[in-house]
Amino acid sequence: MKYAVVINREYGSGGRLIGKDVANRLGIQFYDNELIRLTADESGFSEEYVRETAEKKTVSLLYSLYMTGLPASDRLFIAQSQVIREVAEKESCVIVGGCADYVLKNMDNLVKVFIHAPFEDRVRRVQNEYNETVPDNNYKNYVTRMDKKRITYYRYFTQNKWGRAGDYNITLDSTGGINICTALIETYIRNFLKF
Amino acid sequence: MKYAVVINREYGSGGRLIGKDVANRLGIQFYDNELIRLTADESGFSEEYVRETAEKKTVSLLYSLYMTGLPASDRLFIAQSQVIREVAEKESCVIVGGCADYVLKNMDNLVKVFIHAPFEDRVRRVQNEYNETVPDNNYKNYVTRMDKKRITYYRYFTQNKWGRAGDYNITLDSTGGINICTALIETYIRNFLKF
Numbered sequence: 543m544k545y546a547v548v549i550n551r552e553y554g555s556g557g558r559l560i561g562k563d564v565a566n567r568l569g570i571q572f573y574d575n576e577l578i579r580l581t582a583d584e585s586g587f588s589e590e591y592v593r594e595t596a597e598k599k600t601v602s603l604l605y606s607l608y609m610t611g612l613p614a615s616d617r618l619f620i621a622q623s624q625v626i627r628e629v630a631e632k633e634s635c636v637i638v639g640g641c642a643d644y645v646l647k648n649m650d651n652l653v654k655v656f657i658h659a660p661f662e663d664r665v666r667r668v669q670n671e672y673n674e675t676v677p678d679n680n681y682k683n684y685v686t687r688m689d690k691k692r693i694t695y696y697r698y699f700t701q702n703k704w705g706r707a708g709d710y711n712i713t714l715d716s717t718g719g720i721n722i723c724t725a726l727i728e729t730y731i732r733n734f735l736k737f
Numbered sequence: 738m739k740y741a742v743v744i745n746r747e748y749g750s751g752g753r754l755i756g757k758d759v760a761n762r763l764g765i766q767f768y769d770n771e772l773i774r775l776t777a778d779e780s781g782f783s784e785e786y787v788r789e790t791a792e793k794k795t796v797s798l799l800y801s802l803y804m805t806g807l808p809a810s811d812r813l814f815i816a817q818s819q820v821i822r823e824v825a826e827k828e829s830c831v832i833v834g835g836c837a838d839y840v841l842k843n844m845d846n847l848v849k850v851f852i853h854a855p856f857e858d859r860v861r862r863v864q865n866e867y868n869e870t871v872p873d874n875n876y877k878n879y880v881t882r883m884d885k886k887r888i889t890y891y892r893y894f895t896q897n898k899w900g901r902a903g904d905y906n907i908t909l910d911s912t913g914g915i916n917i918c919t920a921l922i923e924t925y926i927r928n929f930l931k932f
Binding site: 705707719 | 910913914925
């Protein structure tokens with residue numbers, strides 16, 4: 543059975559790591575934002591998506607005119623969405639970020655996960671475990687800015703609110719531990735999809 | 738170790754049942770809205786709370802004047818909150834409803850849970866499993882009204898939004914099954930509280 547697990551996560555919550563572990567335990571592919579972006583770039587999506595699509599005449603003239611007029615960030619989002627749809631079409635996978643819950647919302651066998659943690663715990667995790675260059679080493683500021691960025695990005699591209707429990711099959715506070723979160727998500731998936 | 742599990746749930750999600758099962762599996766007391774209300778009534782809280790408190794001189798004159806002027810629903814909420822605090826003080830328990838997450842927010846060893854399910858699933862559950870008298874058998878209307886009532890009640894008494902993932906340790910879509918939700922919550926609690 544083909545299925546997809548999509549994970550949104552607060553910055554510094556360890557959600558990406560949890561996603562990677564879940565993919566390992568289920569023996570399926572793992573994609574994060576970086577991998578999705580690389581694939582989109584390699585495919586020339588972000589540069590040439592509009593022209594190619596227009597050449598293939600698979601879309602209307604109106605649509606290609608519309609695409610040409612879009613800002614780069616919008617075109618990149620569309621390119622990434624295309625990559626997400628293609629990888630999820632091809633095989634079972636875990637996808638972290640990229641608004642994949644929204645992009646794949648009509649897909650069968652979709653499990654939606656949200657990972658969060660209290661602010662102070664996330665600041666601590668970023669400081670101790672992430673390899674980020676943070677201006678003035680002000681980690682609190684940095685996490686606050688990343689939070690805002692993620693919420694705004696999600697709202698802009700999905701028109702939905704960030705972090706509503708009702709939008710997910712399972713949400714977890716990762717303070718309980720990365721391993722236990724991974725185990726709970728795996729158990730939920732196996733029971734929900736019955737395999 | 739003394740701890741409390743507080744559960745908020747969408748109407749028709751089976752959250753009360755999950756709470757009861759979790760309490761059984763952990764061997765601790767279970768309280769739902771009805772039991773909390775009964776206890777509040779028996780203690781004479783809702784009728785005599787103000788007078789008694791004033792007689793005990795444990796609060797200021799200003800506070801007792803303030804209480805006397807409150808509408809019945811507010812006095813009832815205060816009485817129920819008092820019951821919730823007392824039962825959670827006495828022994829480990831699962832409490833469903835009553836904004837217990839808000840009432841106990843400063844308590845140690847507190848695990849916060851939210852249970853939800855898609856609208857159509859909840860309508861089906863209410864129709865097939867709940868013993869409710871529903872006007873004109875219009876179950877959709879009924880569930881919609883109950884949703885609004887719960888959201889409004891929660892916002893009024895807690896000043897918080899209903900159903901934000903970040904406010905809970907674990908949230909679950911109960912479509913995965915009552916038993917699996919119960920098992921996941923038990924596992925989370927045992928790992929989070931390390932017992």
